[in-house]
Amino acid sequence: MSGSVKxxxxxxxxxxxxxxxxxxxxxxxPSLLFIDLHLVHEVTSPQAFSGLRARGLKVRRPDxxxxxxxxxxxxxxxxxxxxxxxAAAQVAKLxxxxxxxxxxxxxxxxxxxxxxxxxxxxxxxxxxxxTVVCGDSHTATHGAxxxxxxxxxxxxxxxxxxxxxxxxxxxxxxxxxxxGVLRNGVTAKDIILALIAKxxxxxxxxxxxxxxxxxxxxxxxxxxxxxxxxxxxxxxxxGMIAPDDTTFQYLNGRPFAPKGEAWDAAVARWKQLPTxxxxxxxxxxxxxxxxxxxxxxxxxxxxxxIPITGVIPDASSxxxxxxxxxxxxxxxxxxxxxxxxxxxxxxxxxxxxSCTNSRISDLRAAAAVLKGRKVNPKVRTMVVPGSQEVKxxxxxxxxPEIFRAAGCDWREPGCSMCIAMNGDQLSxxxxxxxxxxxxxxxxxxKGGRTFLASPQTAAASAIAGxxxxxxxxx
Ligand code: SF4
Numbered sequence: 294m295s296g297s298v299k300x301x302x303x304x305x306x307x308x309x310x311x312x313x314x315x316x317x318x319x320x321x322x323p324s325l326l327f328i329d330l331h332l333v334h335e336v337t338s339p340q341a342f343s344g345l346r347a348r349g350l351k352v353r354r355p356d357x358x359x360x361x362x363x364x365x366x367x368x369x370x371x372x373x374x375x376x377x378x379x380a381a382a383q384v385a386k387l388x389x390x391x392x393x394x395x396x397x398x399x400x401x402x403x404x405x406x407x408x409x410x411x412x413x414x415x416x417x418x419x420x421x422x423x424t425v426v427c428g429d430s431h432t433a434t435h436g437a438x439x440x441x442x443x444x445x446x447x448x449x450x451x452x453x454x455x456x457x458x459x460x461x462x463x464x465x466x467x468x469x470x471x472x473g474v475l476r477n478g479v480t481a482k483d484i485i486l487a488l489i490a491k492x493x494x495x496x497x498x499x500x501x502x503x504x505x506x507x508x509x510x511x512x513x514x515x516x517x518x519x520x521x522x523x524x525x526x527x528x529x530x531x532g533m534i535a536p537d538d539t540t541f542q543y544l545n546g547r548p549f550a551p552k553g554e555a556w557d558a559a560v561a562r563w564k565q566l567p568t569x570x571x572x573x574x575x576x577x578x579x580x581x582x583x584x585x586x587x588x589x590x591x592x593x594x595x596x597x598x599i600p601i602t603g604v605i606p607d608a609s610s611x612x613x614x615x616x617x618x619x620x621x622x623x624x625x626x627x628x629x630x631x632x633x634x635x636x637x638x639x640x641x642x643x644x645x646x647s648c649t650n651s652r653i654s655d656l657r658a659a660a661a662v663l664k665g666r667k668v669n670p671k672v673r674t675m676v677v678p679g680s681q682e683v684k685x686x687x688x689x690x691x692x693p694e695i696f697r698a699a700g701c702d703w704r705e706p707g708c709s710m711c712i713a714m715n716g717d718q719l720s721x722x723x724x725x726x727x728x729x730x731x732x733x734x735x736x737x738x739k740g741g742r743t744f745l746a747s748p749q750t751a752a753a754s755a756i757a758g759x760x761x762x763x764x765x766x767x
Pocket of ligand 1: 409647
C-alpha cells in the first residue's frame with residue numbers, strides 16, 4: 294500500500310500519500326485511511342489494549358505494529374529495577390500486551406530499545422510514502438522520509454490496533470521554502486525554531502507542512518527529522534520532506550528496509566512521490582537560510598523564540614489584549630524581563646536528548662563543542678542518546694569519554710527530561726537549556742523553566758553556565 298501513487302492532476306507529496314491510502318470515502322465524512330506503520334509505546338497503549346481485550350478483538354496487523362519503551366523509563370543503569378511503581382507497571386504491561394497480541398516489542402532490555410521516533414527510522418521501519426501513526430505528538434518526525442505521519446489519541450490507538458485504519462479529514466497544504474546556506478553554528482533546529490517564531494504556534498493549524506528549498510535538501514536525514522519533529526509545534530498536523538538520494542542512502546541496508554529487487558522497486562516507487570512541478574499549495578512561506586542565527590526560546594511555547602543575540606519582547610508589544618496577557622504570563626513564569634537579552638542568563642541544567650535532537654549527529658555536534666572543555670560545575674548537564682543503537686555508535690566513536698571528561702552525565706536511552714515522567718526533571722525555579730521540543734509550563738518538571746535550542750547552543754551554554762552563543766567557541 295505504501296507509496297502507491299495514483300496518476301492524474303498535479304499533486305503535492307502529501308496528496309499523493311493520502312490518495313494512495315484511501316480505503317473508503319464519502320462526501321462530507323472523514324476518509325478511512327490505511328496505516329502502514331503503527332508505533333506503540335508504554336504510556337498511551339495500555340488502555341487501548343484493554344479496550345481490545347474487552348471487545349474480544351485481535352490486533353489486525355501485528356506485522357505493521359512495533360512497540361518500544363521510552364517515555365517513562367529511567368535513564369539510569371538498566372541493571373537496576375525501576376523504582377517508580379507506575380513506570381515499572383507501564384513497562385511490564387507493554388511487554389505483556391505485546392506478547393499476548395503478537396507485536397514485536399523493543400522493551401527495556403532490548404538491544405534496539407529507544408525513543409519511538411528514533412528507532413522507527415534507524416531500523417528502517419519508516420519508509421517514504423507510508424502513513425505512520427503513534428500515540429505521541431511528535432510522530433511528524435517520520436515525515437522527514439516523505440511519510441505522512443501524525444500523532445493520535447488513545448482511542449485512535451485502539452482503533453488502529455483493531456483495524457489498521459484511521460478516520461481522517463484531509464489537511465490543507467503549506468509549503469515552507471528554506472533557501473540559502475546555513476552559517477556556521479546554525480542548524481536544523483534553528484530553522485524550525487525560526488519558522489515557528491515567525492508563524493506562531495497556530496500558524497500551521499489545519500495544514501500539512503512540506504519543507505522544501507536548497508537548505509532543506511542540504512540537510513542530512515537526522516537534520517530533516519529535527520525539522521519535521523516540530524511541525525506540530527507550529528500547529529501543523531504533519532511535516533514532510535520529499536524523499537531523495539539522501540533518504541535512499543540513509544535507508545539502504547537498514548534491518549527492515551526492502552532488500553534486493555524489492556529495494557529497487559521501492560526506490561522506483563518512492564521517486565514518484567515528490568510534489569509535481571507546478572502543483573499548488575494552499576499557502577507558501579519563505580525562510581532565508583543565509584540570514585538565520587542560532588535560535589533560543591525565552592517563553593512558554595515554542596513560538597516564543599528569538600535569535601540568540603536578540604532581545605525578549607516586552608509584554609506591551611503584543612498585537613492585542615490577549616497577546617499582551619500571554620506575553621506577560623510567559624515573562625512572569627520564566628522570571629524574565631521584556632527588552633532584555635536571554636544571552637548570558639544563568640542556567641542550572643542542560644539537557645541534550647529527546648526525539649528532536651538525540652541522534653548520533655546531534656551527539657557528535659555537542660561533543661565537538663565540549664571536546665577539551667569543561668562544563669560549568671554549577672550546571673547539571675545530561676546527555677541522553679535516543680536509542681541503544683545511537684549509544685553503541687557514540688561509544689564506538691569515543692563520544693561518552695568526551696562528555697564525561699567535560700563533566701556531563703552520560704545516560705541510558707529514553708525520553709528523559711523532554712517529559713518529566715521518568716525521574717529526570719527540573720526542580721521548581723530551575724532554568725534549563727534543552728534540545729527537546731516543548732517549553733510549556735512544567736513540561737520539564739513543576740516550576741521548571743526551559744530555553745529550547747540546538748545541541749550546539751546547549752553545549753556552549755553548559756560550558757558558560759549561562760545561555761551562550763556557540764559561534765564564540767567555533
Ligand atoms: S522525546 Fe519527548 S516528544 Fe519525543 S517521544 Fe519522548 S516524550 Fe514524546
